[in-house]
Amino acid sequence: EAAVTQSPRNKVAVTGGKVTLSCNQTNNHNNMYWYRQDTGHGLRLIHYSYGAGSTEKGDIPDGYKASRPSQENFSLILELATPSQTSVYFCAAGDRDSGNTLYFGEGSRLIVV
Amino acid sequence: GDSVTQTEGQVALSEEDFLTIHCNYSASGYPTLFWYVQYPGEGPQLLFRASRDKEKGSSRGFEATYDKGTTSFHLRKASVQESDSAVYYCALSGYTGANTGKLTFGHGTILRVHP
Numbered sequence: 001e002a003a004v005t006q007s008p009r010n011k012v013a014v015t016g017g018k019v020t021l022s023c024n025q026t027n028n029h030n031n032m033y034w035y036r037q038d039t040g041h042g043l044r045l046i047h048y049s050y051g052a053g054s055t056e057k058g059d060i061p062d063g064y065k066a067s068r069p070s071q072e073n074f075s076l077i078l079e080l081a082t083p084s085q086t087s088v089y090f091c092a093a094g095d096r097d098s099g100n101t102l103y104f105g106e107g108s109r110l111i112v113v
Numbered sequence: 114g115d116s117v118t119q120t121e122g123q124v125a126l127s128e129e130d131f132l133t134i135h136c137n138y139s140a141s142g143y144p145t146l147f148w149y150v151q152y153p154g155e156g157p158q159l160l161f162r163a164s165r166d167k168e169k170g171s172s173r174g175f176e177a178t179y180d181k182g183t184t185s186f187h188l189r190k191a192s193v194q195e196s197d198s199a200v201y202y203c204a205l206s207g208y209t210g211a212n213t214g215k216l217t218f219g220h221g222t223i224l225r226v227h228p
Contacts, residue, residue, distance in 0.1 A: 004156075031215075042202060042218045042220040042221045043157070045216075045217075092156075096214065099162065100206040100214045101147070101162060102157075102159075102216055103159075104157050105156050
């Protein structure tokens with residue numbers, strides 16, 4: 001199974017500041033994803049990637065950028081953080097070889113004040 | 114676009130009660146359907162999946178049957194335990210040409226089981 005690790009696990013940021021959430025996976029899955037989790041909304045897809053150098057917009061990409069510099073690493077970037085981006089963010093990895101099963105990290109809790 | 118609807122937002126049961134969480138989906142073709150479970154402080158983890166009409170997925174006493182006719186994938190367990198308390202997500206993965214593999218999730222159902 002994929003081992004997906006996220007950092008930081010907890011972050012407090014100021015409004016207007018830059019936040020980078022990092023994700024690393026060790027099982028060489030092609031696809032990686034960033035979701036945010038909010039009460040009443042479940043898990044919503046922000047950005048995803050097919051492989052190194054690729055990023056695609058998900059369902060709620062506004063206010064977020066993504067970067068996939070290597071097969072193992074996928075970052076989510078908030079250039080100008082806003083309080084509405086306070087949430088729990090999950091990174092996931094998977095591909096056709098895993099039957100499209102996604103393996104999730106433990107989450108990063110972000111509070112924007 | 115694809116969508117998943119979970120009817121129950123919260124379910125409260127006693128141990129040994131029967132559980133049903135309803136899941137209906139909207140997608141073209143033959144999506145793969147999933148149930149994920151999330152325990153406090155952890156990320157979602159796969160419970161099981163099904164890819165074909167009438168296929169039954171099962172794990173840890175939980176089961177669901179892919180029903181293309183009613184576009185449903187309802188989660189059931191005959192006798193719940195306190196340790197089953199968690200959030201349960203129904204999800205689907207559809208193919209539209211390129212293998213995006215992305216999952217569309219329902220809003221989740223919080224299950225609380227009392228001893």
